[in-house]
Amino acid sequence: AKPVTALALPPRALSVISPRLSRLCPASPPHPQIPTQILPETSRSRPVYRRLGTPMGIPNLLRFMKPFIEPVHIKKYAGQRVGIDAYSWLHKGAYSCSMELCMSPRSAGARRYISYFMHHVNLLRHHKVVPVVVFDGGSMPCKSATDEDRHKKRELSLVLGKEKLKQGNTAAAIDLFRKAVQITPSMAYQLIQILKTENVEFVVAPYEADAQLAYLATLDADQGGIAAVITEDSDLIAYGCTAIIFKMDRFGNGEEFIMEKTLETVKDGLCFQDFDQNLFTGMCILAGCDFLPSVPGIGTKRAYSLISKHKNIDLVLSTLKLDKRYSVPDDYIDSFWKTLAVFNHARVYDVKSKSLKHLKPLEERYLNYLAGDLDILGPYP
Template identity: 65%
Template sequence: MGIKDLLRFMKPYVEPIHIKKYAHKRVGIDAYSWLHKGAYSCSMELCLNTEGDKKYQYINYCMHRINMLRHHNITPVLVFDGGNIPCKALTEQQRHSKRKDNRELAMAKLKEGDTNAAIEMFQRAVSITPLMAHQLIQILRSENIEFVVAPYEADAQLAYLSSLDADKGGIAAVISEDSDLLAYGCSSVIFKMDRYGNGEEIVIDKVFDSVGRLPSFLHFDKELFTGMCVLAGCDFLPSVPGIGIAKAHALVSKYRNLDRVLSVLKYDKGDQMPKDYFTSFREALAVFQHARIYDADSKRLKHLTPLGETLLNYSDEELDFLGPELSSSQASAIAEGQLDPCTMMGFNEFPSCNGQPKKSIAVNNRSMKQEATTEGCFPIVSSSKPGTKKITVVDRTKPEPSLERLSNLKQLISPSNNDIHVNPAKRSSVVPNNNPFKRKKESTVLNECATEHSEVTEVEDLEMTPNSQKSVESKKKVTSGKKAESKSESNKNTILNFFSRV
């Protein structure tokens, strides 16, 4: 995934940081990178589609990091991948084939009784689906966390948000594990961020302005840098044999012109260079520069940067390698998380508790237009007005999901036995109870209650009416001294029953 060996090559420009550097700013998140990392802990359950709460640990993983960002006063903006673009089809086929082979190896190891080896293979076989992304989106919506589903590559959408001002919905940095973000032109990318907020950052402007560091990018601009990345090999085009990141950098540094670099390659490599490499190279370069992204202001697709003179002469069909055009209603429905970007089918409801996938319904352009104009609760990045950071969309034709319909995520959305139990009617949202900062507050409240009322062994509901509070205070006065021993058993049972009720 990403540009082969790019991060290793640029190690001199990597700076260790803590995410609190971006306090009070908006930070974009490559959501699928978090989903992939979170799926490692439940890869076997996902691949085998087994029952149980562990199957949804990837949601806990993502929510823990979101809570950590919010603890440091950072506004997270999650961006999800959409559909595949045509020039990435070969890469996707190869990845699918590898996942299939790894799953077969995992099953063989499982039959042999080697569970550890099987889990390792399942981790390589697990695939993140739009349905898994949609399940996380439901939690984001209930927590009022901004998100947008890109029409195609999330990297291109993140690069677009990076180019916007903060008051237009822009982001200051991107958290990802994909080096493609640098090729797309993101100004600041944070890699390898751990659960505590420590990570490694590359700021592209510092790379271009740095003097005395090797490899040098002093005479590079964004186009030359992206061209170097394509030469080294990317998801859209494999490299020419013998050309890696170091050789690609040397050629671009020497000639400072991509057309001239291609001519030199043609002369040096001869038959080793595919006949259509020139065309494929220019298309891959164009994807990094002009990929189609979603614009929340116009509610339609647009290009990451304006097309050049050559591409302007292309027809719409000829530009499909940048991502096929979509209608405004389709683009909005995908961005709002209402439409599967791969199958173009609508998400009907949460998966049932027996683990079966949700029923999908076909949505035509007409119905999409109706959904896109209703008010609702999907927060997405917006640049419609200064100061406006999100748009919310809700389909009021569908009833709000009840807790019973969300029972397949029971463990994730309800506290554990060790936590304070809150009346479900009082919950403000249905989210995984994995926020360590909220849990710390709850444990403090619980300790204070246990100290004040030592005879109470378990507290299940901390909410009291004014009358019941007076009753507690009167009973505390009676039980404070030796007189408490002479109190009747009925009074003791009354206060114990009061605190033990649900």
Template identity: 70%
Template sequence: MGIQNLLRFLKPFIEPVHIKKYSGKRVGIDAYSWLHKGAYSCSMELCLNAQTDAAKRYLKYFMHHINLLRHYNVTPVVVFDGGSIPCKSVTEHERHRRRESNLMLAKEKLKEGNASAAIEFFQKAVHITPSMAHQLIQILRSESVEFIVAPYEADAQLAYLSAFDDDQGSIAAVITEDSDLIAYGCKAVIFKMDRYGNGEEFLRDRVFNTVHGGLSFRNFDKELFTGMCVLAGCDFLPSIPGIGTKRAYSLVSKYKNLDRVLSTLKFERRYQMPEDYSESFWKTVAVFHHARIYDRETKALKPMKPLEQKHLQSLNGDLDLLGPELPPSIAAAIAEGHLNPVTMEAFNYLSTAESCSASVNSPTFDDIDQDETRVASTQESCITIFSANQANGEYVTGTIITCKTRRCTGRLLPLFQRILLWTQKNMRKKLLHLEN
């Protein structure tokens, strides 16, 4: 996950830190990073029966770390991953394949009675779903912990928040295990934070302004640094065989021009540079600079930074590579934790199409806050939402939403109506595409 071997390469610039250094400040949390670490302790339960109490231990792990930050007067800002970005589809497919393979091996080891080996494979097979993330969101909401669901990559959203001034709601640092935050240009990142608040701190200014053992980035600007990261290999684009972080640094440091680096790689016989690598390289650089994020002020999507002409040209006008555009109402519903960012279906307000009803249960992590709404038995004002998302080769065309209280209807009905209009329009486009 992240830039291959980047943290090891930058180790001379990374120093120990305790979270109390950020007392009185806002710190961003890469939610899926802690969710993954928490899931390791209950990976078998999550893979076999996610509804058991034992399978909820990842929530306790997460909230322990939230409370640790609050103990040291650090304000957590939790950012969740959203939908998949197009240029990451190959990586996501490969990860899914590996998880399925590890799950099969885990079950085989369990049948053989080898529990320790099974758990190792279960840990590699566990997958954090939007539903699991939403259970955490309900707790964060009840604890008044600030959160946001990114439209796509949480890394981009976190880097965007870190670029603000302090009086504009900036975050002073990000806690994560993903080195992509460095490529996105985040100014301060804390890696490997333990349960006591000890971690390893990367500071962008420290890297650009100091020299360690002949390793210097003083002649690098942000684009050269990001280009070096992309050359080393990332989730969006694998590296050219024979090019790692050290070689990428040497080339960029020598030529100080990314086009010249690409030309050198193209004509040197020892490197087998794919025909379309240069095009893919510039598209990936554009994503690291301009990925779409959610702007709370306008309640709409926008690029992290205004698009530069050269990056616009590298995308060939296909801005969906930065993350497909979404209507403001949909983007806001995702950001606020009301819509599943993958399926675009509403969380917790749904019942089956066959019965147009849902039972009211005692509040759990799966339930929505009582003050928001209750899903109840059949009402006259049922709302049908058509999802244009394809699942198992068929289109879902009858998800029913039922509201019981007047407050629910007043607050949620306009949102559902907007979603309905957008999803119907999207469905028509997809159906027309299939017919053609």
């Protein structure tokens, strides 16, 4: 059988992420639906780490959008291709072996996250769903402050966890280790070897897996596209992903968000009928995200009210700036537009041209806000 594994990065770009990952490029031609990507090496890319216990995405967005989220079973997508945010499942799998990952990462027990991951892959295949696993690639420059803050918290949790373990308080130690353990490129490497053996499609995105997944969701299946995304990260909503499955359990039950239905429906006093995707993404950014913290006092509910009332992002930002109840940083508006540019125009791998492209065509007004600095969308010399 032809291999269905694929990489979005060549060896020299992968070496930026991890020396061990540089050996991942398959010797045989990749699956034609997702060809090997050509990505220039950049010293500005860093390894991607995620810390357990860190909420992923827009704070409280899923709770706010609950009226529009419905129960679903993965068998709904039988016969279709579904994208998987690899680090979401790696996260959940690592909960079962957080102590081993922190204290003895080379032990057999520290690999239980792989069993968790492959159980869910095989669950999809049992229900005739084709899994397409997408890994994060290099870090986005605009997340550097967030990543650094998480790194410090992770290191502190590791120190405290070891102290609790010495004191004999195993339960407290495990709780801290869950906050301390990181999903490393080495862990991704081990998983990818299994995916290759099991003939499972996978892609290493140039930067954010979220953006790559959102892009794949815009393509037809015969072009390497996917019908939905499985993740725990609400950022996929801000990226405009058409269909998302959250909180999928080991039996295939999850919670489904459909963007088109949301923009057409009124539920529990929430109405998005006057929203387009840009306004919806703007609401998410106002509520706060990894790229830009919210203005103090602005949460998801207030962000929705502002967008719903004004229906114009420029007007919302100017109103917010003039409102004395809020302390808006001097650079907030400029940062807001840059963040919106990331969600709309992040660099992804284009299957047709076999090169990098923007998630959506870059608009001229964003060029003005970015002042020619397109590295914020993913460094690409």
